[in-house]
Amino acid sequence: MQTPDVIEYIVSWLKTHVEKSGLNGFVIGVSGGIDSAVTSALCARTGKKVIALNMPIFQAKDQVSRSADHIAWLKKSHDNVLGMDVELTPIFEQILAGFPKDIQDDLTMANTRSRLRMTTLYAFASHHRMLVAGTGNKVEDFGVGFYTKYGDGGVDISPIADLMKSQVYAIGQFLGINQDILTAPPTDGLWEDDRTDESQIGATYGELEWAMGHLASKKLTGKKTDALDARQRKVLSIYNKFHSANKHKMEPIPVCEIPGALKE
Numbered sequence: 001m002q003t004p005d006v007i008e009y010i011v012s013w014l015k016t017h018v019e020k021s022g023l024n025g026f027v028i029g030v031s032g033g034i035d036s037a038v039t040s041a042l043c044a045r046t047g048k049k050v051i052a053l054n055m056p057i058f059q060a061k062d063q064v065s066r067s068a069d070h071i072a073w074l075k076k077s078h079d080n081v082l083g084m085d086v087e088l089t090p091i092f093e094q095i096l097a098g099f100p101k102d103i104q105d106d107l108t109m110a111n112t113r114s115r116l117r118m119t120t121l122y123a124f125a126s127h128h129r130m131l132v133a134g135t136g137n138k139v140e141d142f143g144v145g146f147y148t149k150y151g152d153g154g155v156d157i158s159p160i161a162d163l164m165k166s167q168v169y170a171i172g173q174f175l176g177i178n179q180d181i182l183t184a185p186p187t188d189g190l191w192e193d194d195r196t197d198e199s200q201i202g203a204t205y206g207e208l209e210w211a212m213g214h215l216a217s218k219k220l221t222g223k224k225t226d227a228l229d230a231r232q233r234k235v236l237s238i239y240n241k242f243h244s245a246n247k248h249k250m251e252p253i254p255v256c257e258i259p260g261a262l263k264e
Contacts, residue, residue, distance in 0.1 A: 018131055043133050
């Protein structure tokens, strides 16, 4: 990958997009992970206003500190960046108190955390007339669908969604993203036990990238048989399971199109 040129391309794309929109800049949630760190740094390089929000909800201390350190680094490097801490734990506690207990399973409430953050981002974006910048990469957004529908998937623009996770890391390294972020195990930050993405998915991002590339190559060449080892077959099974289950996130919302004759 031609990393400097890719960075320049994305920054130019972001700048053009926000100028065409007539809005003032970007709002982005900073989680302490590599994707939000790289996306916020790319937004900052446009010279447009950037609001970087740290939005903890019962968050692990290391995630909060990585977010804070990254925002401090952004502000030091770019005078167009405003960083803010928005403590969402009290609001989430009110949701816990208000929701019926029988719907509060772990996955439902993890997704509710993500949707509360989305609501917060859009509140800031609406008030300041800004775009919400998404932080999903290609494997997450179009491979396994590892994000919350109308949560971290609810965005205006997706600057890194055509980049594999390894390419996001390469850009992060080039940009000088904090080493703590570069070496931290990827996590969605939606669980109180601080579980990693790999523990939830059952495969590393490197393996998922391989599966995504393997299937794309197989489709292109039309090959029907492959000499794969047991782990590769397992990874393909994991990838296909997530891709199939989460395909509804990647496709347009189904619209019931009524035949014209029935509407006359």
